Amino acid sequence: MKPILAVSAALGLYLGWRSWGWSLVHDAPLMHYVAWLVAQGAVPYRDVFDMNMPGIYLLHLGVISTLGEGDRAWRLFDLAWLGLTAAGLFGFSRRMGDVWSGFTAALLFVLYHLSGGAWRAGQRDFLLALFLVLAAWGAARVRETDGARAPIVWGGLAAGAGVMLKPHAALFWIACAAVVALGSRRSSVIRTLALWCAAGLTVPVLVMGWLAWRGGAGPFASILTGYVLPLYSHVGRVSVWGAVRSHVFGWEIWSCLIGLALLGFARPLEPPYGTRRWLAVLGAVYGVLHFALQGKGWEYHFYPFAVFMCALASMPLAARAKTAEPSRWDAAPALSRAFTLAVLVLAVSLLVTKGVDAADAPWIADKERRVASLVRDLQPLAEGGPVQVMDVTGGGVHALLRLHLRQPTRFLYDFHFFHDAADARIQALREEFARDLERGRPTAIVVFKNTWRRRGYDRLDELPAVTELLARDYRLAVDGDGYRIYARRARS
Numbered sequence: 001m002k003p004i005l006a007v008s009a010a011l012g013l014y015l016g017w018r019s020w021g022w023s024l025v026h027d028a029p030l031m032h033y034v035a036w037l038v039a040q041g042a043v044p045y046r047d048v049f050d051m052n053m054p055g056i057y058l059l060h061l062g063v064i065s066t067l068g069e070g071d072r073a074w075r076l077f078d079l080a081w082l083g084l085t086a087a088g089l090f091g092f093s094r095r096m097g098d099v100w101s102g103f104t105a106a107l108l109f110v111l112y113h114l115s116g117g118a119w120r121a122g123q124r125d126f127l128l129a130l131f132l133v134l135a136a137w138g139a140a141r142v143r144e145t146d147g148a149r150a151p152i153v154w155g156g157l158a159a160g161a162g163v164m165l166k167p168h169a170a171l172f173w174i175a176c177a178a179v180v181a182l183g184s185r186r187s188s189v190i191r192t193l194a195l196w197c198a199a200g201l202t203v204p205v206l207v208m209g210w211l212a213w214r215g216g217a218g219p220f221a222s223i224l225t226g227y228v229l230p231l232y233s234h235v236g237r238v239s240v241w242g243a244v245r246s247h248v249f250g251w252e253i254w255s256c257l258i259g260l261a262l263l264g265f266a267r268p269l270e271p272p273y274g275t276r277r278w279l280a281v282l283g284a285v286y287g288v289l290h291f292a293l294q295g296k297g298w299e300y301h302f303y304p305f306a307v308f309m310c311a312l313a314s315m316p317l318a319a320r321a322k323t324a325e326p327s328r329w330d331a332a333p334a335l336s337r338a339f340t341l342a343v344l345v346l347a348v349s350l351l352v353t354k355g356v357d358a359a360d361a362p363w364i365a366d367k368e369r370r371v372a373s374l375v376r377d378l379q380p381l382a383e384g385g386p387v388q389v390m391d392v393t394g395g396g397v398h399a400l401l402r403l404h405l406r407q408p409t410r411f412l413y414d415f416h417f418f419h420d421a422a423d424a425r426i427q428a429l430r431e432e433f434a435r436d437l438e439r440g441r442p443t444a445i446v447v448f449k450n451t452w453r454r455r456g457y458d459r460l461d462e463l464p465a466v467t468e469l470l471a472r473d474y475r476l477a478v479d480g481d482g483y484r485i486y487a488r489r490a491r492s
Helices: 002-019 028-039 054-066 071-096 099-114 124-144 149-163 167-182 186-214 217-228 240-246 250-264 274-294 299-313 334-359 362-382 396-403 424-440 457-462 464-473
Strands: 387-390 444-448 474-479 483-488
Touching: 002 071, 002 099, 002 334, 028 054, 028 396, 054 071, 054 124, 054 186, 071 099, 071 124, 071 274, 071 299, 099 299, 099 334, 124 149, 124 167, 124 274, 124 299, 149 167, 149 186, 167 186, 167 274, 186 217, 217 424, 240 250, 240 274, 250 299, 250 334, 274 299, 362 396, 362 444, 362 474, 362 483, 387 396, 396 444, 424 464, 457 464, 464 474
Parallel strands: 387 444
Antiparallel strands: 444 483, 474 483
16 A cells, blocks of 8 residues: 555645646635725725635635735645644544555545645635544543543634634534533533633624624624625535536545445544544534535535545555454455555546646636736736626636725626616615716726626626716726626716
8 A cells, every 4th residue: 555655645746846837716816805895995895795704714814914915926836735634634534544644635635635726725625624634533532531622722712713614613612512511421411511602702702893893793694694695695506416427526526535435434444543534424524514505616625525535545554453353344355455445546546637637727828818918908908906806706806906996896706787687775775886887987897708607798788887987987998808897988
């Protein structure tokens, strides 16, 4: 097995080296831009209409404040976070086998992340994976140490911090709380649960307290209850299987990891480390729910499932079972071991093949060129004034980030206006957008040809107040590659 792991590690280093040239692309520039706005005094949700949790803005604010806004800074952060997640996964997994199986779990996750390409760098679900692993590790240590306080604290802190990135993580926090309770003495169950909950609430209280202090708590609740839950949560839903089939090598990679995980259940674990296996199973179940509840089918939503499947998939690769008595696994025929290694080789091969292909994805290069082109076209027209972009991830917000331009409205994206059009809440958003455009008098308005789930410039026909404003006060200055720039007329 060691030669296979050595070659796999070398391939992982190769993918890591290839990834150094990845650019800031897709979702990351959006979160960078919100963080930049916050640094300029903007209040999340009040001044920026977005569906994400406030923790992600603070993380991005930390990155741009310490490392900068550029591509290399983002690569450094992404690779450092990957290293921390791999280290946490190693620590959690090695007691389910041995050092080599722990290394395998970490290596599989590294390959999984690097196989996705630049658009998955720093995704919120990827960042969440570290907190999930630390929460599971802390819960396991509580049981293994007969209720020691330290793992209750750091495990609970990690679980709560994850909720500030993705609220669905509260489900895993509760699952870990049940394990913590079962792992405590009867006389101290209530005290242990209280400490776990107190630790878990620390980060959410701090983050939401900061948001309330800035004046964003009310708008956050309004967006959550008035848009995200009743409307956005139902947009673009796809089935889990339908999504997996659409991902590159999706069902093939998951088949390999699930197959390895099932083989690992034949291995007995030395007490009390069996708890880790069941925590990993709980994590994998949560990972499926995490993907299904969001329902968008996006590949990066599988990160929670992936991190725990990598832990489970490493179990059959340990050199020997850690039991005092010989087991059937110790005497397993060579054919069974060979099959396990063959599945591992297949999984690594699929991940590396996918990673090599994703490293130079043409659509990412096209997006980079579009951003650069928009920056060149927009800079002389904007004159440092506010610019409104009607886009999602096409590169419009990224151009604003590079030029450090603010928008006259709080709307980062325009897809909100084109689903559930008959709903009064969407009509209210449309009216707010048109009203703030009129008042804000942007020097330019950039309309991208396509937005999420809607294609073509003719979607503006559904916003008559906006089209009237464009016809009256603006002229078509640039008809670019997938975007149009409308510049304000001199006397308007």
